Amino acid sequence: MRVVDLTSVVVGPACTRALADHGADVVKIEAPEGDLLRHIANGARSPGMSGKFINFNRNKRSAVLDIKRPEGRAALLRLIAGADVFVSNIRPAALARAGLDHASLAEGNPRLVHCSIVAFGTDGRYANRPAYDPIIQSLSGVAATFHRATGEPRFVPMVMTDHITGLVAAQAIGFALYRRERTGRGEAIEVPMFETMAAFVAAEHLGAATFDPPEGPAGDNRLLSPEYRPLPTADGYITVAPNTNAQAFAFFKAIGRPELRDDPRFDSPVSRTANAVAYFEVRVAGLRQRTTAEWLETFAALDVPAARYNTIEDLLTDPHLADAGFWESEDHPTEGLLRRTRVAGRFGGGMRDEALPAPRMGQHTREVLAEAGFGEAEIARMLDSGAARAP
Amino acid sequence: MRVVDLTSVVVGPACTRALADHGADVVKIEAPEGDLLRHIANGARSPGMSGKFINFNRNKRSAVLDIKRPEGRAALLRLIAGADVFVSNIRPAALARAGLDHASLAEGNPRLVHCSIVAFGTDGRYANRPAYDPIIQSLSGVAATFHRATGEPRFVPMVMTDHITGLVAAQAIGFALYRRERTGRGEAIEVPMFETMAAFVAAEHLGAATFDPPEGPAGDNRLLSPEYRPLPTADGYITVAPNTNAQAFAFFKAIGRPELRDDPRFDSPVSRTANAVAYFEVRVAGLRQRTTAEWLETFAALDVPAARYNTIEDLLTDPHLADAGFWESEDHPTEGLLRRTRVAGRFGGGMRDEALPAPRMGQHTREVLAEAGFGEAEIARMLDSGAARAP
Numbered sequence: 108m109r110v111v112d113l114t115s116v117v118v119g120p121a122c123t124r125a126l127a128d129h130g131a132d133v134v135k136i137e138a139p140e141g142d143l144l145r146h147i148a149n150g151a152r153s154p155g156m157s158g159k160f161i162n163f164n165r166n167k168r169s170a171v172l173d174i175k176r177p178e179g180r181a182a183l184l185r186l187i188a189g190a191d192v193f194v195s196n197i198r199p200a201a202l203a204r205a206g207l208d209h210a211s212l213a214e215g216n217p218r219l220v221h222c223s224i225v226a227f228g229t230d231g232r233y234a235n236r237p238a239y240d241p242i243i244q245s246l247s248g249v250a251a252t253f254h255r256a257t258g259e260p261r262f263v264p265m266v267m268t269d270h271i272t273g274l275v276a277a278q279a280i281g282f283a284l285y286r287r288e289r290t291g292r293g294e295a296i297e298v299p300m301f302e303t304m305a306a307f308v309a310a311e312h313l314g315a316a317t318f319d320p321p322e323g324p325a326g327d328n329r330l331l332s333p334e335y336r337p338l339p340t341a342d343g344y345i346t347v348a349p350n351t352n353a354q355a356f357a358f359f360k361a362i363g364r365p366e367l368r369d370d371p372r373f374d375s376p377v378s379r380t381a382n383a384v385a386y387f388e389v390r391v392a393g394l395r396q397r398t399t400a401e402w403l404e405t406f407a408a409l410d411v412p413a414a415r416y417n418t419i420e421d422l423l424t425d426p427h428l429a430d431a432g433f434w435e436s437e438d439h440p441t442e443g444l445l446r447r448t449r450v451a452g453r454f455g456g457g458m459r460d461e462a463l464p465a466p467r468m469g470q471h472t473r474e475v476l477a478e479a480g481f482g483e484a485e486i487a488r489m490l491d492s493g494a495a496r497a498p
Numbered sequence: 499m500r501v502v503d504l505t506s507v508v509v510g511p512a513c514t515r516a517l518a519d520h521g522a523d524v525v526k527i528e529a530p531e532g533d534l535l536r537h538i539a540n541g542a543r544s545p546g547m548s549g550k551f552i553n554f555n556r557n558k559r560s561a562v563l564d565i566k567r568p569e570g571r572a573a574l575l576r577l578i579a580g581a582d583v584f585v586s587n588i589r590p591a592a593l594a595r596a597g598l599d600h601a602s603l604a605e606g607n608p609r610l611v612h613c614s615i616v617a618f619g620t621d622g623r624y625a626n627r628p629a630y631d632p633i634i635q636s637l638s639g640v641a642a643t644f645h646r647a648t649g650e651p652r653f654v655p656m657v658m659t660d661h662i663t664g665l666v667a668a669q670a671i672g673f674a675l676y677r678r679e680r681t682g683r684g685e686a687i688e689v690p691m692f693e694t695m696a697a698f699v700a701a702e703h704l705g706a707a708t709f710d711p712p713e714g715p716a717g718d719n720r721l722l723s724p725e726y727r728p729l730p731t732a733d734g735y736i737t738v739a740p741n742t743n744a745q746a747f748a749f750f751k752a753i754g755r756p757e758l759r760d761d762p763r764f765d766s767p768v769s770r771t772a773n774a775v776a777y778f779e780v781r782v783a784g785l786r787q788r789t790t791a792e793w794l795e796t797f798a799a800l801d802v803p804a805a806r807y808n809t810i811e812d813l814l815t816d817p818h819l820a821d822a823g824f825w826e827s828e829d830h831p832t833e834g835l836l837r838r839t840r841v842a843g844r845f846g847g848g849m850r851d852e853a854l855p856a857p858r859m860g861q862h863t864r865e866v867l868a869e870a871g872f873g874e875a876e877i878a879r880m881l882d883s884g885a886a887r888a889p
Contacts, residue, residue: 121701129673147741147767149719150706158708159718162701209846228844231821237803238739245728245737246816251809252655253727260735260807261727263654264643265702274665279843281672282520286847288679294847302824302842305813309839310512310553311656312810315541317549319827319835325810327550328540336644336652337636344651346636348629350538376538412628416651418642419703419716422696425637427622433693436710444710448700451693452670453619455600456677456685 108132108284110192112167113183113207115142117240117266118224118300119196120163121273126192126280127166128450130459134475135167136183138174139496141468152442161445161465170476171469171496174205178494183207185479188215192280196224200235209295219293220283224276228299238300243268247304252312255331271307272300329380334387337416342398344416347390347406355379357409362393439464472497499523499675501583503558504574504598506533508631508657509615509691510587511554512664517583517671518557519841521850525866526558527574529565530887532859543833552836552856561867562860562887565596569885574598576870579606583671587615590688591626600686610684611674615667619690629691634659638695643703646722662698663691720771725778728807733789735807738781738797746770748800753784830855863888 108131112123120135120142127133135142141155148159170186173179184206187193193212195202202208202223209221226238244250244262253261276298283294311330315323329335337344349358352375359367367373367389372382379386394402399415406413417425423446428434437445442464450458472495476486489495499522503514511526511533518524526533532546539550561577564570575597578584584603586593593599593614600612617629635641635653644652667689674685702721706714720726728735740749743766750758758764758780763773770777785793790806797804808816814837819825828836833855841849863886867877880886 124701125669143741143767147720147771148705149771150708150713152709152713158705158713159702161708162704227818228822228842230823230844231818233818236798237745237801238805239741239803241726241728241737241739242803242805245735245805245807248808248810248813249656250728250737250807251812254809256655257652259727261648262721264647264721264726265640265699266721270698270702271662271665274662274669275843278516278665278669278672279845281669281676283845283847284676285672285679288676290847292847294845296846297844299842301818302822305816305819305824306839306842307661308656308810309813310515311550311661313553313837314539314549316811316814317541317552317836318543318833319837322541322543322549329538330653330655330657335632335655336650337641344636346632346641348632350534350630354628376534380538380540407627410628412630412633414629414633414636416636416641417639418645419639419699420707421642422639422700423707425696427618427624427692428696430622431619431693432621433696442709445708446704446710448697451619451690451697452666453621453688454670454674454685455687456674456681456683 108192109190110134110194111186111190112136112194114194114196114224116144117163117269118273119194120144121270122222122224122276123167123194124163124165125274125277128459131192133167134186134471135164135169135466137169137171137468139171139493145468155468156442156465161442164465165447166459166463167466168463168471168475169466169469170472173494176492176494178489178492180205182476182479182481182489182495186475187212187219189479190216191218191220191284193219193221194224194276198235198237199223199225199229213293217292218287220280220287220296221293222276222280222296222298224272224298224300226299227301228297233301240266240269243300243304246301248308248312249304252308252331255326256335257333268300268304272298272303275303329383332384332387334384334391338391338394340394340397340399340402345394345399345402345413346416347394347411347413349411350376352376354411358411361405361409361411362396364389364393437462437464441467467498469497499583500581501525501585502577502581503527503585505585505587505615507535508554508660509664510585511535512661513613513615513667513671514558514585515554515556516665516668519850524558525577525862526555526560526857528560528562528859530562530884536859546859547833547856552833555856556838557850557854558857559854559862559866560857560860561863564885567883567885569880569883571596573867573870573872573880573886577866578603578610580870581607582609582611582675584610584612585615585667585671589626589628590614590616590620604684608683609678611671611678611687612684613667613671613687613689615663615689615691617690618692619688624692631657631660634691634695637692639699639703640695643699643722646717647726648724659691659695663689663694666694720774723775723778725775725782729782729785731785731788731790731793736785736790736793736804737807738785738802738804740802741767743767745802749802752796752800752802753787755780755784828853828855832858858889860888
């Protein structure tokens with residue numbers, strides 16, 4: 108499975124990382140200035156190798172081509188002619204100008220799956236507008252969920268809409284490859300960030316506005332409560348989620364309020380949803396009485412879903428993740444000792460055999476061009492002219 | 499493509515909705531009490547048909563089986579014997595007790611892809627613990643990102659870890675089906691919510707702690723600023739993301755601070771990342787000067803990424819989504835007129851032909867059992883005994 112990856116920052120690299128983690132040979136095509144993510148995230152041992160770049164680009168190779176030059180563009184087209192999948196996150200107008208639209212590419216390679224990840228679908232008025240993650244969080248209702256919960260719109264402090272859209276794009280590519288095995292034909296896929304995230308938020312929060320006319324305001328109240336957060340205990344935080352009757356009634360007993368099981372506000376999942384804010388207030392008052400460790404022991408014995416609160420650094424020492432071999436140690440050839448997460452899922456059909464370190468810029472330019480059939484003299488000429496670059 | 503779907507609430511239904519939206523025949527197996535999501539989300543026209551249930555369960559059929567009874571369990575096994583994919587989100591111990599582990603199922607159906615979605619991987623100490631979305635947000639570092647940004651841990655007000663894990667599970671199933679076409683064999687997949695989300699957060703925020711020993715604290719500062727949110731204008735909110743030099747310098751000029759392009763804190767992507775908090779403060783001060791509409795016009799002319807802020811309800815009237823035909827009207831046979839989002843992506847290879855309304859509980863029990871080869875008398879006996887149920 109060969110993937111030509113003309114993407115940068117997060118949305119495309121998240122997609123192709125999923126493909127690479129599962130065993131695809133992903134060739135990352137970088138412009139001469141390199142993927143912006145090499146530089147804009149903090150934390151690096153050497154320039155252009157930020158931790159965030161490393162995490163989103165492991166298991167890939169990097170070739171640098173200047174596709175603004177005819178020879179660079181010709182090389183890219185030759186790579187795509189031999190690929191199973193071509194992934195881009197370039198604005199559609201620019202893609203068409205460079206002759207990288209599916210119709211042109213499929214002429215030479217009808218089995219090609221081309222996934223064009225875009226900010227906005229080409230069938231709406233925002234098509235070709237530039238966008239980054241916060242733009243999409245602002246438009247798609249992600250920020251609005253916080254407005255409802257706390258009174259102030261906010262972003263999720265992750266590049267969440269890039270990251271999710273990238274995962275959805277990889278999903279779409281998998282489905283297209285399955286179809287290709289059955290039809291013999293590739294296809295063009297367009298995955299727009301805005302529409303993907305609007306659909307994500309709508310599934311969660313359309314709620315009563317699913318109905319036309321609406322049965323009430325949009326929004327899942329259970330999630331939009333101001334107290335929907337890890338709650339303070341006597342010495343820290345805890346999260347507890349007593350959703351079924353068995354869990355809720357055991358919880359009421361544990362906090363010394365057994366009478367609440369007969370309270371009409373709390374006696375069924377439906378009534379607890381309708382009284383979500385009051386139910387959170389009961390939790391806030393109850394949980395302050397004991398320490399996190401005491402509560403965790405109590406709730407484990409009662410089979411009430413509960414968990415400690417982990418900081419980002421706590422993930423490095425979480426006992427379950429340690430048991431599961433989640434953190435792997437990697438000796439990166441230029442960046443030294445690194446921490447690497449294993450692929451979260453387990454697959455009976457196997458995964459990638461060999462882990463590749465995240466590439467330096469253009470580390471594989473020569474070998475990738477040679478594999479595509481360019482001769483030594485041609486490669487040297489491209490490197491001389493700047494159409495291709497290598498360290 | 500036949501999918502037997504023994505899942506409930508969000509993580510499993512989000513996975514099988516992706517499969518159903520792309521054309522799979524998904525048979526949702528419900529316990530006699532029905533999927534909890536039918537009841538716990540607010541907004542419904544009739545009991546058991548909440549908006550949230552409808553949104554996550556469109557394009558599926560529903561059969562009610564009591565798998566605690568031997569005939570109910572036997573019927574489920576017969577359905578799985580004829581399926582391509584079996585998806586469950588049941589704790590592994592319960593799955594094995596019911597004989598629904600992959601090893602048992604593959605005996606009769608070696609081409610079966612079984613995706614077991616679990617809260618925690620079976621190779622760690624939290625295996626078999628119950629969990630819901632906030633538990634995973636608390637453990638995986640999602641809540642911690644807010645702690646860093648605002649001083650208080652918070653959940654994203656969506657069932658985000660369920661929803662993302664479901665999408666990743668559908669991705670994994672797509673990859674396994676592609677492999678099956680090439681090897682002829684199905685496989686067992688385990689997709690754990692905790693590990694999936696810990697990997698999601700780590701890719702985003704491991705940052706300087708990717709290195710061992712760390713080069714600094716974990717966390718991508720650009721995203722963890724208190725001001726990382728839609729910012730107030732003279733009359734509302736706006737989001738603006740000037741990331742490249744061209745965008746940033748045009749932005750500085752627009753807010754009347756052209757001199758900032760030469761300020762060493764803001765003169766390159768690297769310096770703006772290092773001074774993320776100060777850069778946000780510049781934006782906060784600048785944007786208050788004009789209205790949202792004025793800024794949008796200015797930034798559009800300058801090709802600076804900017805967007806208005808949409809509430810959840812605003813999605814229903816967003817002009818781009820209207821152009822793109824994002825909202826479809828559905829006349830549901832029992833629930834009346836509904837709004838339905840189309841699948842966000844566009845697929846040259848085609849999508850599902852016929853849209854199915856979200857099913858009532860057990861609406862398809864009879865037809866699904868008949869398709870699996872049960873005779874009329876057998877089906878009647880199962881309905882009489884309560885091993886199967888239909889309206």
